[in-house]
Amino acid sequence: MPAYRDLDGLREDLAAKKEAIEARLSDFRAVGLGTDERIFEELCFALLAIQSSARSSDAAVRALEREGLLWSGGPERIARFLQHRTRFHNHKAAYLVRARERFFPESGPVLKSTLDRFSDPAEARAFLVAEVDGLGFKEASHFLRNIGRGEDLAILDRHILRNLVRHRVIGRLPTSLTPRRYLAIEARLRRFAEAVGVSVGVLDLLWWSRQTGEIFK
16 A cells, blocks of 8 residues: 555544445435436536635525526526526526527437436546536546546546645646546546545545534535
């Protein structure tokens, strides 16, 4: 085993929070069994959460739905609505509308059936990155984890990377994340999770709770 650091502290945190984390992951799996519309809400969350807080992004999705904009608003109206709710509101409004047009054509919703074509989460992620404007590896991984279809995909944002350095999984914070580097760090994270005896998804929620004090998404 590599010379990981502070495993005792990690296991202590896990013992205190694992039950709540497992319950949250179960919630995500239930979302993935829901309707195309419910799954699309999580896709919108992943798009809005780019360089924005998870809480504000989730609230923005709920607000768009309440106002009827999630399903019928054009990019300009959505952008105006998002202006004080998320960063890069113009880009994100355009991403949301394009995703809605892609997965909710006039013939009927195809989001869930499209995802069902993939038994391998990594293949589903590659498809989403190629097909959905605004989704990179991190965002597509976040979406798939939040619908119970990517528990072992890495969501490499700042809190994960800092904890990977803390536990000596990687030596330093990367200055950039090319696809190749992303996959290399993800492979290290998977080996670390295996050594600890939990899924990548469990570690992600644990480390997110270290930063925020809550187990959210």
